[in-house]
Amino acid sequence: MSIATRSIARLASARSLSRRAIPFTSLRRAAPVVSIRHGSSLPPRSDKFAKPTQDHLTNLKSIASSTLSTLDGSATADELKSFNDDWMNKYHGKGPIVVKPKTTEEVSKVLKYCYDNDLAVVPQGGNTGLVGGSNPIHDEIILNLTNLNQIRSFDEVSGVLVADGGVILEAADHFLAEKGFIFPLDLGAKGSCHIGGNVATNAGGLRLLRYGSLHGTVLGLEVVLPDGTIWNGLSKLRKDNTGFDIKQLFIGSEGTIGIITAISILCPRRPSAMNVAVFSLDSYEAVQKVFAEAKGHLGEILSAFEFFDKQSYALVKKHQEENGGERKVFETEGDFYCLIETGGSNSEHDEAKLTGLLEHLMENEMVLDGVLAQDSTQFQSLWSLRELVPESAGKAGSVYKYDVSVPVGKMYGLVEKMRTKLREGGVLEGDGNKDGPIRAVAGYGHMGDGNLHINIVANKYSDEVEKIIEPYIYEIVSENEGSISAEHGLGVMKAPYIGYSKNDTSIELMRKIKTLFDPKGLLNPYKYII
Amino acid sequence: MSIATRSIARLASARSLSRRAIPFTSLRRAAPVVSIRHGSSLPPRSDKFAKPTQDHLTNLKSIASSTLSTLDGSATADELKSFNDDWMNKYHGKGPIVVKPKTTEEVSKVLKYCYDNDLAVVPQGGNTGLVGGSNPIHDEIILNLTNLNQIRSFDEVSGVLVADGGVILEAADHFLAEKGFIFPLDLGAKGSCHIGGNVATNAGGLRLLRYGSLHGTVLGLEVVLPDGTIWNGLSKLRKDNTGFDIKQLFIGSEGTIGIITAISILCPRRPSAMNVAVFSLDSYEAVQKVFAEAKGHLGEILSAFEFFDKQSYALVKKHQEENGGERKVFETEGDFYCLIETGGSNSEHDEAKLTGLLEHLMENEMVLDGVLAQDSTQFQSLWSLRELVPESAGKAGSVYKYDVSVPVGKMYGLVEKMRTKLREGGVLEGDGNKDGPIRAVAGYGHMGDGNLHINIVANKYSDEVEKIIEPYIYEIVSENEGSISAEHGLGVMKAPYIGYSKNDTSIELMRKIKTLFDPKGLLNPYKYII
Structure with a gap:
């Protein structure tokens, strides 16, 4: 029996068994556990900022409803670690004061006080970033938005949600799910990250292919400017052509020109039908061909197209083995894998479209094997093959993580070039170098967005x-x-390298914009644009 | 026979006759012909700008490959009218020099020359705007982008189009259609307007409901700044989180901080199946209910939801009568009408979804009557019922045109309030005031976007x-x-009223941004932010 015939049969049998369990455990999304020192030296503390004192703390306590500090003994240095360290445990600040305002007015008063007293401030949401953007580098005041966490309004006609910046992404999505809507953003850290932080960092994630970027879905923002001014740009309108779209500057500004205290965002109806399928393939060229076919067959219901290589899959399998999960997913494994998700309003139509694609792929031997989820557990299990890659890498050793965007056709070439470079440098394990320090170079990402x-x-x-x-x-x-x-x-990690992505004119404009909004340079210093 | 039953029968018969002609003529989209003086006085000429001289012209001729001017007799004042007057023939500039550069470098040299010599400049695309934004107010140099009209590249994998700012929207869409893609923007002036001007004015139009705003679809821009600096922000990447998203400031900046010489934009696959249906309804509440049902039944394939009132429809019918077109569309007319368009990748699925909606609407007596297009001629004919409203209004008299955004539930209340106000002012025709100067108050718009x-x-x-x-x-x-x-x-029309939509903080930020980019205030003066 040829591979194609067997695979079709396999797919058909998977489809016919509505409760067939996918033979591996479904693991929760969780933070990767890695421990890396930072090679490049961090910027030194700037003398232009005041050092936080007991006096400052006393004044901040009179303004904000909740503070934590080593200066008055309300917290130990250890208790402040989760605010000072980043999620990767890679950067370690020494901020002695954490302020947790409950209202926009409190945020405003805190920022005004810091502005008047030359105190540097780091805005902090869920502190789940990967570039050291949300924790202090030295002794900046930590302004944590956790207590600013109310849904303000939701309009079931327009789908417009207005909510505080400190609302957790997953909480916002659950709130919307009950009403039949969906937050147009999803990512691994959803259980911890804040929607205000998502907007401040222009988070991409898993739903971008379908719903587009936050620059298109965010309708309005409420922002506290560095001097404490509250800017109410919290429009609920889908269209408003009355001047510069100022909110856009804050989307992706990483807390350098203002603190997002509330967002207004357009939320689509939640798809009533969702499907996911995973395939093994023999080359990156095959992945690209399947991507083109998926776009053609699935059209408007294609909601995600992810890929990962065999190194990524090996890391996940090992991690699942160590956690006692069974592993067999594909009868024929490959050098590459891709995951296709659909989301639509009519399950019968969606299944017809997907079946059309699957049959086409199998008949034309474009994939080696494929599995289609039959229920929500399998749906999550198949997704975990892709989502567990970062965590599995973290379990396997110390990870150097990169997140880049290149044209789709050139994406995997970068991974191969990196392997060659490491091999030439004599550090890659294998190929007669059994003790090389590098155990794996794994490539994966959001194929639909050109994001590797x-x-x-x-x-x-x-x-x-x-x-x-x-x-x-x-x-x-x-x-x-x-x-x-x-x-x-x-953040702090990539700020020195901005010249590789942005030209001098762009960098000069960025500096001017930073100075325009934050002339004292108090907000999130040492990062972003330095 | 009840209305519902008859209507279903009618719909069924329309569906069964695949070549049945809709009984009225399909008229081309065209510019409304109106003639309005401007009531408010225009801002006086500013002395800080130099007056264009023969010497300036000589220098500009040495820089740009094409110029037209009354100063050297290369054009008469009459020949410059199409550059000096706006599309509505409402604003009349007196610019003596038109410069038509062919390359970005020429635009750069022209702007540098104007900057060094304190010459005010109005950037001009297709000059189809409705607020007097693209023609001079006094004697500004007219920098017309018509000759900057090349497609630079198109990537059939990613759908990314890169093209000069002066490419005509319809030309760009035709280019894409041949490749199976669609420009994510459509509007009545497509035959004349430029894609650079579309981005500069953040044009909305007919495809926004489906493809979102230009803030989400534009990936990059090339812009010449007021001092002649060329900013190359022409990214083709869907994701790039390396700094402020500067391009966003130019989207909707109306030529006040830079001239867009090229755009990079993400173009979706062209839907292979499209349908359009038009309904008559008895109330605005019914329109809202149908909108909700359409979203529910059609989900991801709903590509437009437009509405118009009986006054709008009466204007169109009269205009069609005068052009010899037949008129009978609905057996039962109503106080309101709505148009639903679907666009999807599978005609069978789309028709099934649409039929499901139509049957639901008829069975529940939510509409009075409905017609479904059977071929592309009927498709365009039904669309023209909505698209001809502005032109028909223009033929009926002098038109005061307003374009506002409010929550969908409150949209039509504004039209009713306006009628009451005019009636109380004693100027509305009818109701015992046969000679009132106001013949009609028509309300229509993009329901899906809250745009009236x-x-x-x-x-x-x-x-x-x-x-x-x-x-x-x-x-x-x-x-x-x-x-x-x-x-x-x-533009110039609404600049004085910005305070009705934007608060003081927003306006102050806008002024600062304008000054940051254009410290001499040379670009498109007297408009936007004054």
């Missing part, structure tokens, strides 16, 4: 390895007119 | 009438937290 993640797994961090990777990786991205940060942002 | 157009048709323009309308109309929009310009922009 490269995870380089080492047995331990070393300057030697980092020097082989950087700035080489930024150079090859730049040669392909790509972006050195597709969705993670600049 | 109000056309007030007068026998002639008068200050008396304008004083009744303005600023009252802006007041009632402001009371409903709406926008006084949903898609037309500010």
Whole structure:
């Protein structure tokens, strides 16, 4: 029996067993556990900022309904660690004061006080960023938005949600699900990240292919400017052509020119039918062909197209093994895998479209094997094959993580170039170099958005390895007119490398905009534009 | 036979006759012919700008490949009228020099020369705007982009089009159609307007419901700044999180901070199946209910939902009569009408969804009557019922045109308030006032976007009438937290009224941004932010 025939049969049998369990466990999305020192030196503390004192704390306590500080003994340094350290445990600030305002007015008063007293401030949402953008670098005041967490309004006719910046993404999505709507953004950190932080970092994630970027879906913002001025730009209108679209500047500004205290966002109806299928393939060219076919057959119901390579899949399998999960998913494994999700309003139509695609792929031997989820557990299980890649990499060693954007056709070439570079540098395990510190170079990402993640797994961090990777990786991205940060942002990690993605005129304009909004440079210093 | 039963029968018969002609002529989209004086006085000429001289012209001729001017006799004042007058023939500039550069470098040199010599400049695309934004107010240099009209590249994998700003919208869409893609914007002036001007004015139009705003679809811009600097922000990437999204400021900036010389835009696959249906209804509440049902039944394939009132329909019918077209469309006419368009990838599925909606609407007596297009001629004919409203109003008299955004539930209340106001002012025809100067108050628009157009048709323009309308109309929009310009922009017409839509903080930020980019205030003066 040829592969194609067997695979069709396999797909058909998967479809016919409505409760057939996918043979591996479904694991929750969780933060990757990695521990990396930062090779490049961090910017030194600037003397232009005042050092936080007991006096400052006393005044801030009189303004904000909740504070935590080592200065008055209301917290130990250990208790402040979760505010000072980043999610990757890579950057470690020493901010002695955490302020947790409950209202926009409190945020305004805190910022005005800091502005008048030259205190630097780091705005903090769920602190789930990957570039060290949301924790202090030195002793900045930590302004944490956790307590600003109310849904303000939802209009079931227009689908417009207005909510505080500190609302957790998953909470917002659950709220909307009950009303038959969906938040137009989804990402692994959804259980912790804040919607205000999502907007401040222009988060991309898993639904971008279908619903577009936040620049299109966010309708309005409420922002506290560095001097404490509250800017009410919280429009609920889909169309408003009365001047510069100022809110756009705050989307992706990473807390450098204002603090987002509320957002207004257009939420689509929740698809009533969703499907997911995963395929094994023999080449990256095959992945690209399947992507083109998926767009053609599925049209408006294609809601995600993700890919991952065999190194990524090996990491996930090992991680699942170690957690006692069964593993067998594909009868024929491949060098590449892709995941296709559909979301539509009519399950019968969607299944017909998807079946048409699957039959076409099998008949034309465009894939090696495929599995289609039959229920919501299998749906999540298949998604976890892709979503567990970062966590699995973190379990396997110390990870150098990169997040880049290049034209789809050139995406995987970057991974191959990186492997060659590491092999030439004599650090890649295998090929007669059994003890090389690099255990895996895994490539995966959001194919539909041209967004590639490269995870380089080492047995331990070393300057030697980092020097082989950087700035080489930024150079090859730049040669392909790509972006050195597709969705993670600049933060402190990538700020020094902005020149690989932006020209001098862009950087000069960014500096001018930063100065216009924040002439004292108090908001989120040492990051983004330096 | 009840209305519902008869209507279903009628729909069924329309569906069964695949070549049945809709009994009225399909008229081309064309510019409304109206002639209105401007009641409010225009801003006086500013002495800070140099007056264009023969010497300036000589220098500009040495820079740009094409110029026209009354100063050297290369054109008469009459020949410059199409550049000096706006599309509505409402504003009449006196610019003596038209420069038509062929390349971005030429645009750069022209702007540098004007910057160095304190010459004010009005950027001009197709000059089809409705608020006097693209023609000079006094003697500004007219920088017309017509000759900058090349497609630069198109990527059939990603759907990314890169093209000069002076490419005509319809030409861009035809180019894409041949490749199976669609420009994510459509509007009545497509045959004349430029894609650079579309982006500069953040045009909305007929496809916004489906494809979202230009803030989401535009990926990059090339812009010449007021001092002649070329900013290359022409990214082709769907995701790039490396700094402020500067291009967003130019989208909707109406030529006040830079001239868009090229755009990069994400174009979707062209839907292979399209349908359109038009209904008569008895109330605005019914229109809202049908809108909700359409969203539910049609989901992701709903591509437009437009509405118009019986006054709008009467104008169109009269216009069609005068052009010899037959008129009978509905067996039962109503106080309101709505148009539903679907666009999808599978005609069978789309028709099934649409039939499901139609049957539901008929069975529940939610509409009075309905017609479904059977071929492309009928498709265009049904669309023309909605698209001909502005032109028909223009033929019926002098038109006061307003374009506002308010929550969908409050949209039609604005039209009714306006009628009451005019009736109380004693200027509305009918109701015992047969000779009132106002012949019709027509309400129509993009229901899906909350965008209402109000056309007030007068026998002639008068200050008396304008004083009744303005600023009252802006007041009632402001009371409903709406926008006084949903898609037309500010230009010179609405600049004085910006305070009805934007608060003081927004206006102050706008002024700062304008000054940041254009410290001499040379670009498109007297407009937008004054």
